[in-house]
Every structure is written in structure tokens, then in C-alpha cells.
Amino acid sequence: MKLPLSIRTRLIWGGFAVLLVFLAGAGWAVQQAYFESLRAQRFARLQTTVYLLMAGAELNSTGMLQMPTSLAEPRLSLPASGLYAQITNVNQGEVWQSASTLGLTPPFQHSQNTGQWQFTDQAYLGASYAVKWSVHERAAPLVFSVLEERSDFDLELQAFESTLLLWLGGSGVLLLLTQALLLRWGLLPLQQLEQEIGRIESGGQGRIEGRFPRELAGLAHNLNALIEQQQARQTRYKEALDDLAHSLKTPLAALRAALASPAELAAQVAQQVTRMNDIVTHQLGRAGASGAAAFAPHLALAPVLQRVCDTLAKVYVDKHLAFELDCPPTLSWRIDQGDAFELLGNVLDNAAKWAKHQVAVRIWTEPNGLHLRIADDGPGFADQQAGLTRRLRLDEQVPGHGIGLAVVRDLLASHHGTLTLSRSSWGGAQIDLLLPTHISY
Numbered sequence: 001m002k003l004p005l006s007i008r009t010r011l012i013w014g015g016f017a018v019l020l021v022f023l024a025g026a027g028w029a030v031q032q033a034y035f036e037s038l039r040a041q042r043f044a045r046l047q048t049t050v051y052l053l054m055a056g057a058e059l060n061s062t063g064m065l066q067m068p069t070s071l072a073e074p075r076l077s078l079p080a081s082g083l084y085a086q087i088t089n090v091n092q093g094e095v096w097q098s099a100s101t102l103g104l105t106p107p108f109q110h111s112q113n114t115g116q117w118q119f120t121d122q123a124y125l126g127a128s129y130a131v132k133w134s135v136h137e138r139a140a141p142l143v144f145s146v147l148e149e150r151s152d153f154d155l156e157l158q159a160f161e162s163t164l165l166l167w168l169g170g171s172g173v174l175l176l177l178t179q180a181l182l183l184r185w186g187l188l189p190l191q192q193l194e195q196e197i198g199r200i201e202s203g204g205q206g207r208i209e210g211r212f213p214r215e216l217a218g219l220a221h222n223l224n225a226l227i228e229q230q231q232a233r234q235t236r237y238k239e240a241l242d243d244l245a246h247s248l249k250t251p252l253a254a255l256r257a258a259l260a261s262p263a264e265l266a267a268q269v270a271q272q273v274t275r276m277n278d279i280v281t282h283q284l285g286r287a288g289a290s291g292a293a294a295f296a297p298h299l300a301l302a303p304v305l306q307r308v309c310d311t312l313a314k315v316y317v318d319k320h321l322a323f324e325l326d327c328p329p330t331l332s333w334r335i336d337q338g339d340a341f342e343l344l345g346n347v348l349d350n351a352a353k354w355a356k357h358q359v360a361v362r363i364w365t366e367p368n369g370l371h372l373r374i375a376d377d378g379p380g381f382a383d384q385q386a387g388l389t390r391r392l393r394l395d396e397q398v399p400g401h402g403i404g405l406a407v408v409r410d411l412l413a414s415h416h417g418t419l420t421l422s423r424s425s426w427g428g429a430q431i432d433l434l435l436p437t438h439i440s441y
Contacts, residue, residue: 008187015179019172027168034160039125042153046127046146049073053085053144059133063140065089065096076100082149084108090141108145123150189216200227232414298332299340301363308344309361312352321352327363333370333435339411346407347374347431354378358426369417372433375424408433 005013052073058066065087075081076098084106085098109128124147133140189212199205207227208220258268302325309323333340351359355376362373405419412419417435424430 007190008183011183012176012180015183016176019175019179023168023172027164030164031161034164035157038153038157038160042125042148043127046125046148047129049076049083049085049146050127050129050144053087053146054129054131057087057133057142057144059089059140063089063092063138065092065094065142067096071098080104082152084147086145086147088143088145090143092140106147108147124148125150125153189213193220197223206231297334299335299337300329300332301340302327302329302331304337304340305344305361305363308341308348309359311345312348315349316352319352319355320357321355322358324358324360326361331363331365333365335415335435339415343408343411343433344372346405346411347372347433350405351376351378351429351431354429356428360424367437369434369436372435373430374433375426375430376428377424377426378428380423380427380429381421405431 052071056068056071060066067087071077073083075083076085078100079102081100083098084101084104086101086106086108087096089095107124109126126145126147128143128145130141130143133142192210193208193212193216196205196208196210200207207224210220212220252272255268255272258265258272261268305325305327309325313321313323348359348361351374355378358377360373360375362371364371409419411417412433412435415435417433420432420434422430422432
């Protein structure tokens with residue numbers, strides 16, 4: 001399957017397209033502005049020429065036009081100079097043309113509209129100005145027309161367009177090169193991150209160690225959290241399998257020894273099978289713990305707690321247990337659903353097993369994390385004084401309470417949590433669990 005374009009290629013081509021459109025638009029706008037400016041300049045020159053013609057024009061007593069032999073604009077006296085003039089005396093039907101029109105027929109337009117400036121055709125620029133000339137209290141309409149060949153205008157415009165295209169093209173290439181260098185420099189952290197992930201995959205390093213910009217620092221942190229989470233999970237799997245293999249050696253040896261005493265075989269088998277079942281349950285719970293997961297979705301705890309208590313009420317139906325539940329319905333926590341059921345299930349099963357009639361559960365949150373308190377009215381822990389005065393380390397066993405608290409211990413260890421044993425207000429056992437809010441990887 002063909003891979004999509006890289007980010008760098010997309011940015012370069014996208015920047016090239018935007019730059020091309022911008023330069024084309026800017027070039028067109030500048031060219032149009034120069035065109036209008038040049039045309040206005042040319043028409044201003046033509047207008048000046050018309051004023052010079054007006055200054056030299058005279059009408060005699062009969063209304064006939066009289067022009068001087070030499071004009072202030074020398075180009076009008078030079079044949080085929082490119083600048084041509086014509087004056088039309090409308091009443092007399094008289095037409096005067098400058099010496100520059102000798103042998104030519106420029107396309108003068110006879111218009112009596114006052115003040116008209118225009119392109120006469122594609123080859124000329126023209127200006128026409130109609131006035132009423134007063135002679136002996138009589139008004140004589142005159143039309144002054146000036147034409148200039150457009151070749152000089154077009155050459156000047158083409159020279160400007162060539163220069164503009166050269167500079168805009170050069171600027172565009174320079175900007176593209178600069179953009180490519182900036183993109184290479186800006187995307188370099190992504191390349192470094194890719195290289196570090198490659199070294200992790202090849203076993204060259206265990207985590208992302210480089211320093212990255214603010215936009216990638218969070219990603220690097222999350223990847224490290226994910227990597228360390230996976231490494232911790234693999235370590236738990238390995239340790240659980242090693243411990244399982246080691247722990248099963250003793251029950252198997254006991255069963256092997258019981259084969260020599262057929263009379264005690266049944267009792268030994270029942271005892272060792274129960275022990276092996278506890279060991280397998282413990283190690284499977286330890287290996288299956290998801291642990292503190294930065295990417296786990298928030299889980300509503302009230303439904304989980306209610307399901308666990310409903311199940312235990314059926315298991316211990318003969319004890320008629322009363323469960324007091326205090327958990328806000330909106331309370332949620334970032335924890336794997338399996339871990340939540342395992343944690344609550346084991347600790348509540350332990351409480352229900354030893355309780356006489358009552359089990360109380362309270363779940364709440366504080367700034368330091370999620371708190372769970374489970375209390376019962378049973379006999380309490382064997383070493384109540386120790387349980388009341390100190391916090392148990394997570395690697396300590398809790399004698400007399402089966403495999404449940406050992407599984408809870410390992411689950412809390414995977415979540416960096418703590419467990420505290422004390423006496424409840426009913427005189428039984430009380431277990432306080434804390435899952436911290438902030439976990440640093």
C-alpha cells in the first residue's frame with residue numbers, strides 16, 4: 001500500500017501553493033498599479049501638449065485658425081516622431097495637423113465632448129479636448145486632439161513586468177528555500193523522537209531520554225508512561241510465573257510424599273489442592289493487574305460496588321448481611337474495570353467472610369487520591385494492636401485473612417497505593433485503601 005505524503009512534504013507543497021498564489025496575486029496587483037500610474041503619466045503629458053496647442057492657437061477676424069510656424073513641443077515638428085496633433089475648426093470646416101503627421105493618417109477622433117481622454121485604438125494613446133473659442137463676441141467651437149504611438153508605453157510596461165517577474169521569482173525561490181530550512185529545523189524534534197523510539201525497539205535504551213519542545217514534551221512523557229507501564233506489566237507476568245512455579249513445588253512435593261501413606265492421601269490431596277488453588281488465584285490476580293494506567297478511561301465506581309455487594313449477599317445469604325454503601329453515584333476514577341472488581345471483590349469478600357451481620361463501605365476522593373474504607377463487625381485482625389498503631393507495608397502478609405488481602409496488596413502495589421489496617425467502630429476489622437492521584441513515571 002502506498003504510504004501517504006510525509007508532514008514535511010505536505011508543508012512544503014502547501015507552502016509552495018500558498019506562496020505561488022500570493023506572489024501571483026501580488027505581482028498582478030503591482031503590475032496593475034504600475035500600468036495605471038504609467039497611463040496617467042502619459043495622459044498628463046498629452047494634456048500638457050493640448051495646453052501648448054491652445055496657447056499657440058489664434059483665430060483671425062474671419063474665424064479662420066492661425067498657428068505659429070514653430071511649436072513649444074519639438075516632436076510635433078518632426079515627421080513620424082510618434083506624437084501627432086490636430087485642431088478642428090468646426091464652423092469653418094477647417095482641420096490643422098502638425099508637421100509630424102506628414103505622410104501619415106493617424107486615427108484622430110472628432111469629438112466635441114469637453115475634456116475627453118482615451119485610448120484611440122490599440123496602437124495609440126489619445127487625448128481630445130473641445131472648447132468654445134470667443135472671437136469678436138462670437139463663439140467658435142474648436143477640437144484639440146493629440147495622439148501618441150503606444151510602442152514606447154508598451155516597451156516601458158514590458159520592461160517593468162520583466163523586472164517584476166525576475167524579482168518576484170527570485171524572492172519566491174529564496175522564500176521556498178528558507179521555508180524548507182525552517183521546516184527541517186522545526187520538524188527535527190519529530191525525527192529525534194522517531195530515532196529514540198527506534199532505539200527503544202532495538203533494545204538500545206529503555207525510555208525516551210531526549211529533551212523536546214513543549215509541543216512534544218507531553219507526548220514524550222506519555223510514551224514513557226506507556227513504555228514503563230508495559231515493562232512493569234511484563235515484569236509482573238514474569239515474576240508471577242516464577243513465583244507460581246516456585247510456590248507449586250512444595251504442594252507437589254507434599255502430594256508426592258503422601259503417596260507413601262495411602263491412609264492420609266485423601267486428606268493431603270484435599271489440603272494441598274486448596275493450597276494450590278489459593279496460590280494460583282493469588283498469582284493470576286497479581287499477573288492480571290493492569291496497574292496504574294494514564295490512558296485508562298474513567299470508571300464509575302458506584303455500579304461496580306453495587307454489583308460486588310449483590311453477589312456477596314447471595315454467596316453469604318445464610319448470614320443475612322447488611323451492606324451499608326456510601327459512594328456518590330457520580331464518583332469515577334481512572335482505573336481498569338477488571339482491577340476495580342478484583343480490588344473491591346477481594347477486600348469485600350474478606351469482610352463478608354469474617355463479619356457477623358454488618359459490612360460498611362465508604363468511597364470518597366480527596367486531593368491526595370481515592371479513599372476506600374471497608375469495615376465489618378467481625379473479630380478483627382489477630383494482631384489488633386499492631387494494626388491499630390502502624391501502617392502495614394505492602395509486602396507484608398495478613399495472616400488469618402486468606403489469599404484475598406495478598407491479592408489486594410499486589411493490586412495496590414501496581415497502582416502505587418497504600419493499605420492501612422485498624423479496628424472499626426463495631427470492634428471488627430477496618431481496611432483503608434488509598435490510590436494516589438498523581439503518579440510519576
